Amino acid sequence: MKGRVVLVGGGPGDPDLLTVRAAREIARAEVLLYDALIDPTLLEFAPPACERIDVGKRGDGSSGFPQDQIAELMISRAREGRYVVRLKGGDPFVFGRGGEEMSALAAAGVPFEVVPGITSAIAVPAYAGIPVTDRRFSSSFAVVTGHRGKKPLDDRTDWEGLARSAETLIVLMGTTWLADIVDRVIRGGRDPQTPAAVIERGTGPHHRVVTAPLAELPERVREAGLRAPTVIVIGEVVRCRDALAWYEARPLFGRRVLVTREAEQGRALVGLLRRQGADPVHVPLIVFLPPEDTGPIDRALEKIDRYDWIVFTSANAVHAVAGRLRKLGRSTAELSRTRVACVGPKTEEAARQAGMAVELVPAGPALPSELVQEMSRRADLAAARILFPRAREGREALADGLTESGATVDTVEAYRTVRPEEAGERLRVAVEAGLDAVTLMSPSAVRHLADLLGDLDFRQLGERSVFACIGPTTAAAVMERGVEPRVISEASTTEALVEALELHFGRRNDVVSS
Numbered sequence: 001m002k003g004r005v006v007l008v009g010g011g012p013g014d015p016d017l018l019t020v021r022a023a024r025e026i027a028r029a030e031v032l033l034y035d036a037l038i039d040p041t042l043l044e045f046a047p048p049a050c051e052r053i054d055v056g057k058r059g060d061g062s063s064g065f066p067q068d069q070i071a072e073l074m075i076s077r078a079r080e081g082r083y084v085v086r087l088k089g090g091d092p093f094v095f096g097r098g099g100e101e102m103s104a105l106a107a108a109g110v111p112f113e114v115v116p117g118i119t120s121a122i123a124v125p126a127y128a129g130i131p132v133t134d135r136r137f138s139s140s141f142a143v144v145t146g147h148r149g150k151k152p153l154d155d156r157t158d159w160e161g162l163a164r165s166a167e168t169l170i171v172l173m174g175t176t177w178l179a180d181i182v183d184r185v186i187r188g189g190r191d192p193q194t195p196a197a198v199i200e201r202g203t204g205p206h207h208r209v210v211t212a213p214l215a216e217l218p219e220r221v222r223e224a225g226l227r228a229p230t231v232i233v234i235g236e237v238v239r240c241r242d243a244l245a246w247y248e249a250r251p252l253f254g255r256r257v258l259v260t261r262e263a264e265q266g267r268a269l270v271g272l273l274r275r276q277g278a279d280p281v282h283v284p285l286i287v288f289l290p291p292e293d294t295g296p297i298d299r300a301l302e303k304i305d306r307y308d309w310i311v312f313t314s315a316n317a318v319h320a321v322a323g324r325l326r327k328l329g330r331s332t333a334e335l336s337r338t339r340v341a342c343v344g345p346k347t348e349e350a351a352r353q354a355g356m357a358v359e360l361v362p363a364g365p366a367l368p369s370e371l372v373q374e375m376s377r378r379a380d381l382a383a384a385r386i387l388f389p390r391a392r393e394g395r396e397a398l399a400d401g402l403t404e405s406g407a408t409v410d411t412v413e414a415y416r417t418v419r420p421e422e423a424g425e426r427l428r429v430a431v432e433a434g435l436d437a438v439t440l441m442s443p444s445a446v447r448h449l450a451d452l453l454g455d456l457d458f459r460q461l462g463e464r465s466v467f468a469c470i471g472p473t474t475a476a477a478v479m480e481r482g483v484e485p486r487v488i489s490e491a492s493t494t495e496a497l498v499e500a501l502e503l504h505f506g507r508r509n510d511v512v513s514s
């Protein structure tokens, strides 16, 4: 494939504001050059083999790569035939020097494309409950940079003219020169009482907003200690915020929540938490590996026809079996003679997605005892042969129950649950930074957390932050170690856990504000 460069807008901060096309381009990048304001989660979209180059410049241009070097890098990588993604914050053409970079590519004859992004100029006010236009208050807006090298407010920007012509003024890179900007806008004829706002680190769980009449804004911002990056908004639209401040009203706004789930599986929880305004910190305490000896599971699957039933008690077991079948060059369709039973809806969903025809799922809670009951009700287990693939560390309850019903059960190890090597260090950093809540979604996660912290620190963490457990089994593992989990979800789903957290923190807020 011939090399090319795609200039991609990464959006204003919230990773969910990445466009579909931007996500697609990052996912196929062979080289990724990105700036300082790029959220690290966006880099996770890139394939593992992708070369990642941090060319981050600060607002004043002091650190990071010089512009010509960035252009050179892009040109040379593209000429090697590689697919280069140049990722920029917000929209690449809004004070992003995207025009300059594309001009260099054009001059060098390197093919390029542009993926526009959601600019902070509009999205940051939007998350603060400030529409940039509104028929009641403003029918125009201007986006201006407050940064012009060392002397920002030289005569190249006609602040007085802008103050008169655009009803909403939006200033990027203006934190340092706020007082001068306000001065000139007032001199241009704007009422000193005009509502105005400064928004720090917008679209993220720690955004801070200061609103004040224009003349008082610099003083208020100084008092609050706001620092770059900020977006400044001047105009009557700022009034809307009083009624429209929706983002801070998100139930988990600003809460730092530890996600301990395995890397892939934890993503859904991270996304869900973020959409509720939380600041998720993902430190997987679990990694799933194939058995050290895959002989037993492979032999069982090769002769799968001999089994009347295969039972699954977790989505992981389903994934592991589907993976082993693939390795053996077989497909899930070969389970046709063998009936499939699943402990609950999540496991069933995984099995169906893996192409299995699921015959039985108990209607009650997802417990081994329910599964045994339902199976004995629906089939004669007396002479049945049952394959039970599960984790090495799995529990005996199901196999025992089925054996008591007269079945012959082959329990085979399908996967191992192991603690990732780097977990200890990352956990320590997260704990030291402070955590409002710790989500725990399996007894093994609880065990790994307690092992890594030691019993004392485990209990202390349990006092300082809210331990939130999915289902009673995980909660029991926490209690065994002397901590009373403050949040336990009834259903064993990510959604239920997040809802339980919302309820907990919501209630606490009510208490504080009444």
Ligand code: SAH
Pocket (backbone or CB within 6 Å): 011, 012, 013, 037, 059, 088, 089, 090, 091, 092, 093, 094, 095, 096, 118, 119, 120, 121, 124, 171, 172, 173, 174, 199, 200, 201, 202, 203, 228, 229, 230, 231
């Ligand atoms: N191309 C970008 C802007 C680059 S200039 C865009 O379209 O958004 C960098 C400036 O953007 C920062 O100094 C700040 O003024 C603003 N900015 C970017 N992200 C921001 C955020 N999350 N919160 C507040 N300001 C932000």
